[in-house]
Amino acid sequence: MEAKTNGPSVNAGRVMDGPTNPMVTPLLTDLYQFTMAYAYWKAGKHNDRAVFDLYFRKNPFGGEFTVFAGLEECIKLIANFKLTEEEISFICETLPGSCEEGFVKYLRNIDCSDVEVYAISEGTVVFPKVPLLRVEGPVAVVQLLETPVLNLVNFASLVATNAARHRLVAGKSKMLLEFGLRRAQGPDGAISASKYCYIGGFDATSNVAAGRLFGIPLRGTHSHAFVSSFMSPDEILERSLHRSDGSSTCEDFVSLVQSWLSKIQWAKALGNTVGETNQSELAAFTSYALAFPNNFLALVDTYDVMRSGVPNFCAVALALNDLGYKSVGIRLDSGDLAYLSGEARKIFQIIEKEFGLPSFGKTSITASNDLNEETLDALNKQGHEVDCYGIGTYLVTCYAQAALGCVFKLVEINNQPRIKLSEDVSKVSIPCKKRCYRLYGREGYSLVDIMTGENEPCPKVVGERILCRHPFNESKRAYVVPQRVEELLKCYWPGKSGKVREELPALKDIRDHCIKQLEQMRPDHIRRLNPTPYKVSVSAKLYDFIHFLWLNEAPVGELQ
Numbered sequence: 222m223e224a225k226t227n228g229p230s231v232n233a234g235r236v237m238d239g240p241t242n243p244m245v246t247p248l249l250t251d252l253y254q255f256t257m258a259y260a261y262w263k264a265g266k267h268n269d270r271a272v273f274d275l276y277f278r279k280n281p282f283g284g285e286f287t288v289f290a291g292l293e294e295c296i297k298l299i300a301n302f303k304l305t306e307e308e309i310s311f312i313c314e315t316l317p318g319s320c321e322e323g324f325v326k327y328l329r330n331i332d333c334s335d336v337e338v339y340a341i342s343e344g345t346v347v348f349p350k351v352p353l354l355r356v357e358g359p360v361a362v363v364q365l366l367e368t369p370v371l372n373l374v375n376f377a378s379l380v381a382t383n384a385a386r387h388r389l390v391a392g393k394s395k396m397l398l399e400f401g402l403r404r405a406q407g408p409d410g411a412i413s414a415s416k417y418c419y420i421g422g423f424d425a426t427s428n429v430a431a432g433r434l435f436g437i438p439l440r441g442t443h444s445h446a447f448v449s450s451f452m453s454p455d456e457i458l459e460r461s462l463h464r465s466d467g468s469s470t471c472e473d474f475v476s477l478v479q480s481w482l483s484k485i486q487w488a489k490a491l492g493n494t495v496g497e498t499n500q501s502e503l504a505a506f507t508s509y510a511l512a513f514p515n516n517f518l519a520l521v522d523t524y525d526v527m528r529s530g531v532p533n534f535c536a537v538a539l540a541l542n543d544l545g546y547k548s549v550g551i552r553l554d555s556g557d558l559a560y561l562s563g564e565a566r567k568i569f570q571i572i573e574k575e576f577g578l579p580s581f582g583k584t585s586i587t588a589s590n591d592l593n594e595e596t597l598d599a600l601n602k603q604g605h606e607v608d609c610y611g612i613g614t615y616l617v618t619c620y621a622q623a624a625l626g627c628v629f630k631l632v633e634i635n636n637q638p639r640i641k642l643s644e645d646v647s648k649v650s651i652p653c654k655k656r657c658y659r660l661y662g663r664e665g666y667s668l669v670d671i672m673t674g675e676n677e678p679c680p681k682v683v684g685e686r687i688l689c690r691h692p693f694n695e696s697k698r699a700y701v702v703p704q705r706v707e708e709l710l711k712c713y714w715p716g717k718s719g720k721v722r723e724e725l726p727a728l729k730d731i732r733d734h735c736i737k738q739l740e741q742m743r744p745d746h747i748r749r750l751n752p753t754p755y756k757v758s759v760s761a762k763l764y765d766f767i768h769f770l771w772l773n774e775a776p777v778g779e780l781q
């Protein structure tokens with residue numbers, strides 16, 4: 222069922238609103254950010270100018286792409302970053318040892334007015350190592366932001382990617398409904414999942430609060446409890462139904478349904494296969510149709526899909542048709558969804574022909590019940606007649622992967638590039654305040670992302686060959702002559718730089734952007750089985766600098 226909404230209730234684009242979840246405050250951080258802030262302050266280092274990159278090292282779900290999400294909430298946190306007196310007292314009581322009065326004064330004055338945030342647009346398809354956010358500002362303040370910003374981006378991007386993956390398997394034409402509220406990890410897990418599944422390409426949610434907060438379309442059907450709560454059609458007291466055009470009234474809709482059921486039972490075209498159906502189910506469907514004659518959709522698997530649910534649905538739909546109403550469809554919530562959807566479709570087509578019901582053969586079939594990428598893929602391979610999927614648990618809990626591993630690493634302090642070394646090369650950070658570009662090829666697909674130093678010239682489009690180097694593997698490099706160059710990091714919070722701030726787009730625009738991005742991806746990067754890794758590179762100059770710094774910082778071992 223489609224809910225009536227009046228469009229988004231949020232003030233899309235107004236940065237000054239706080240984060241959606243009131244729990245997102247400056248205290249939503251790890252204790253060590255405050256202990257370090259104190260130590261920085263004691264050392265007189267708190268205002269050192271630091272640059273941090275937020276990035277992940279590996280795409281989730283065994284894939285080769287990620288959808289970046291959570292930016293709007295990060296900017297709302299940053300825009301409203303201010304400690305209350307009560308919060309300051311709590312921090313001072315909490316810090317080990319005594320807290321000097323000067324630090325209290327310092328905490329009173331901190332905000333993000335001197336912080337600059339550059340970010341990739343929300344909904345963009347992104348890849349490992351490329352900064353999704355570059356946060357620059359006084360080191361103590363930027364470190365306080367580390368934990369909340371990671372918290373806001375990690376789940377958002379994970380669940381948006383999960384949704385996008387479900388959309389890719391389901392195909393463009395299917396309706397995807399997010400049904401996860403009851404199974405999500407608490408209220409914020411649920412609200413966030415509804416928001417970010419919508420960005421990732423879902424069409425609607427059953428979560429009413431998310432519908433109101435974000436203007437996401439609301440949809441739903443009804444439950445088994447509704448069906449089994451009825452005992453017999455005799456329970457239905459108000460039996461009249463106006464024709465859809467209001468021209469007359471059918472005084473006994475229940476009897477009209479019964480008469481259609483017997484016509485179905487006698488229909489030769491159905492091979493006399495329909496016997497007695499469950500009367501309590503028929504009563505439930507009839508009641509639902511009386512309540513929502515324009516939106517009649519029935520859950521048909523409470524008793525027996527083919528022997529009862531589908532014929533009962535058809536009887537009610539035919540009765541509604543007599544009065545000028547078009548029924549929406551059925552939901553299947555158990556059994557072999559490929560087989561049952563096919564069998565139901567055959568019945569709808571026969572009814573269309575037999576009783577002259579235009580387009581009844583196309584009646585919508587919704588499927589639900591522990592669906593995930595694998596089951597959608599299996600259904601596709603078997604062939605099925607499902608038009609719409611309702612997906613909960615596996616989608617919103619990100620069952621296939623618990624977390625996206627975004628990290629927040631210092632890349633520069635007081636204009637000095639910094640590097641974090643590791644035995645594991647994939648964990649070595651890429652130093653320097655950087656610019657990031659996406660280079661597009663002749664066929665319109667993006668070929669490679671390249672990171673350069675902040676002051677290197679922007680790659681040119683006019684037939685110039687650009688050397689793109691793997692950041693750590695000397696032998697991996699390629700020349701690229703881009704047809705189009707897109708700068709990825711845009712200024713979303715200018716601090717005191719005087720730069721123009723990018724507007725935060727409306728949720729629907731973020732979703733459209735995400736869908737367009739996925740359409741523009743080379744198919745082998747986004748396929749489910751053995752996808753091709755997308756290339757992420759650095760300029761020759763940055764490559765040389767990374768390796769110079771690496772050698773400089775790594776102590777030389779001594780063998781004895």
Ligand SMILES: Nc1ncnc2c1ncn2[C@@H]1O[C@H](COP(=O)(O)OP(=O)(O)OP(=O)(O)O)[C@@H](O)[C@H]1O
Pocket residue numbers: 554555556557558559560589590591592593596599600603
């Ligand atoms: N054709 C199909 N191919 C692959 N998986 C399917 C197909 N049809 C349904 N499934 C999946 O198989 C699982 C069936 O779940 P389960 O074994 O609990 O049976 P059920 O149909 O829910 O039975 P019950 O009526 O007892 O609840 C679900 O995860 C469902 O999504």
Ligand SMILES: O=P(O)(O)OC[C@H]1O[C@H](OP(=O)(O)OP(=O)(O)O)[C@H](O)[C@@H]1O
Pocket residue numbers: 400401403404554589590591592611612613614615
């Ligand atoms: O299966 P999910 O992907 O989580 O989708 C949501 C499920 O929630 C509802 O039933 P619920 O699971 O509460 O009860 P049921 O399994 O007994 O139908 C609904 O009928 C779906 O099956």
Ligand SMILES: O=C(O)c1cccnc1
Pocket residue numbers: 400401427440441442443444589611613
């Ligand atoms: O509307 C539905 O059909 C629905 C909503 C939530 C969970 N399961 C089903």
Ligand SMILES: [Mg+2]
Pocket residue numbers: 590591
């Ligand atoms: Mg279930």
